[in-house]
Amino acid sequence: MPLSAVAIRNYRSVRNLWLPVEQLSVFVGANGVGKTNLYKALALLRRAADGTITRAIAEEGGLDSVLWAGPRSDRKPMRLVLKARFDELEYAVEMGLPHSYEIEIGLPQPAEAAFPLEPLVKAERLVARDGRREIVMMERKGPLVTLRNDDGKRESHQAAVLSSETALASFRDGARYPELEAVRREMLEWRLYHDFRTDAGSPIRRPCHAITTPTLSPDGHDLAAVLATLSVIREDTAELDAAIDDAFPGGRLEAGDEGSWCRVSLTFPDMPRSFAVHELSDGTLKYLCLLGALMGYRLPPLIALNEPETSLHPSLLAPLARRLASAAGHTRIWIVTHSEDLAGHLQQETGKRARRVVKPAGATGIEGLKLSGEYADEDE
Known part of the structure; x- marks a missing residue:
């Protein structure tokens, strides 16, 4: 069940990105363009699987530090949104469909029982897509969680999880909710x-x-x-x-x-x-x-590396590229790097060029990435 795409909205310098996850995804760019934010957003998604995403945000300085740093609209509350899309999911009942998991994080409203600046889970959604048809396996809106069980019946759970917790981590009955369990376990295995x-x-x-x-x-x-x-x-x-x-x-x-x-x-x-x-x-x-x-x-099904070239002698970059290329034949590799040399060696080994991270108008973006989540050079 490989990760095939990641969506990031309102996270630090990232306003709105829909990123395809390739067998080997390499992001290169200058200091300050937001490369590390791509890596950190992926790390936050994994923390949703073990139920500690709100704690992770607090450790990063709180929601005010984590939310989009650019101009904001005052018409509605700002929320951090993260989404992971997976290729065909295979599990015990042999249902093979693309799945996606999405989570929204925001600040408390006046009526909510929470600390004033506490990051809270506002919504979660796990969806299986059959062609154009969406099958909602789990949907959370505030304290209400609705689940589709293994019999295809819908269940409602009111106040079953705290606003600081995720439904993805809280409902762990794999026999009753196999899709939820499969996605959670897949994300927990990321390294x-x-x-x-x-x-x-x-x-x-x-x-x-x-x-x-x-x-x-x-x-x-x-x-x-x-x-x-x-x-x-x-x-x-x-x-x-x-x-x-x-x-x-x-x-x-x-x-x-x-x-x-x-x-x-x-x-x-x-x-x-x-x-x-x-x-x-x-x-x-x-x-x-x-x-x-x-x-x-x-x-693991996904290995993400943040600036792996740090502390390495330049002579080690070519051997490292060969190891990365070999590992990418067995799992998905996600790399953010400053090193043009490492990116060049990887292109030589795999034929895949690095994606350049840029920051036009103050928002992190990827050269050649279209709104559809496809790269322009793939059309060519």
Whole structure:
């Protein structure tokens, strides 16, 4: 059930965008044009799936900080709107239809029981589309949630969720509401990697518990377990070994278990001993984290990377592009980057050029993107 498009409305510098999600989506542009806002909007959508989107907005500075920063109309309240569209959904009852999930966030009205500046969920909608016909699986308007159950019957639930919670995360009966469960689980499996801490106190630099770990966590603290899983559990590191040699010619990675812990070390051909993760440079450790994210035992359905080139030596950009191109054959990759060099290497590897983020008239946009959510060059 791959993510096929994302809509963002009234989020920071984004006034209104309908973005197709390609197998490899690369967004490049200058500072201040809103590239990171595209990434953060995707991260907020995922927080809707675990029910913490309002808390995430509060952590970003509150709704006043998150809402569209340009001119506003006073005629109606401003709302943040996020929407995800999925390709054919397959689940237990074998219904294959395009689905979309939409959520609206706004400030409290005078009669609502909430803190004055608290971000609240105003509306949610989960829709399956059969041709031109919409089948509403879940609709929320304020405190009222209406659901279509597995028998095709409609149910109404009044005040079943708080305004700070999402219906998507609250109704977890997969047998009764299979579409809702399928979309929620799909979004929860997304992995967004904003940055990896590489300072001396970073948990990545310490051993981690020896537990089979198929997918790297967002902060990378289980890197050693992810790499050791390939070595000890899958017993196949050929691809990983090739990736290490590509980035560090002659280098050799060792990942395994010592008692109840997993450890990683890297050997360079010009050095007489191996180096544990606590000894590696920031750039080298960051690159190992990217390999862990892109080459784990099981890749998530979507991997989003925010400026993956940070701290990397320019010589690592071509090997990174090759790893990204390879991973894009197995999952969807979403990248925002400053690096024209990385974008160029990716185009060389995949034939797909990066989408340029611009900011005409103060609103973030994408060159060549039409209102329909298609790119002009695809018509050509």
